[in-house]
Amino acid sequence: MADPTLPQRTQSQADNWVLVLLSLLGVWLIFCFVAFCCFRAQGAVTAVTVNCDDPPDQVREPELYSRWKRECEERERPTRSKLSLTFSDADITKYHTVAS
Secondary structure (H helix, E strand, C coil), rough: CCCCCCCCCCCHHHHHHHHHHHHHHHHHHHHHHHHHHHHHHHHHHHHHCCCCCCCCCCCCCCCHHHHHHHHHHHHCCCCCCCCCCCCHHHHHHHHHHHHC
């Protein structure tokens, strides 16, 4: 049984739990804000795509036309890498010949 002459500590313990809960809520809100900012920026960057078959008007929209031209030239530029992840029929035949 509790001794009524001893000091009661319920209020200080409750204050500690409130501080912990408020801290967790603050950390969660900061995490949500950072995640929102990151995913929003990523969506804004990837939302615009360039269609190389349909050029914008060079006279009316010169900035858009220069961006369109630059991005289409980058797409059509040959890559310097010799690495390919696809196999030709000759590669498959050579592999099966060596493995057998």
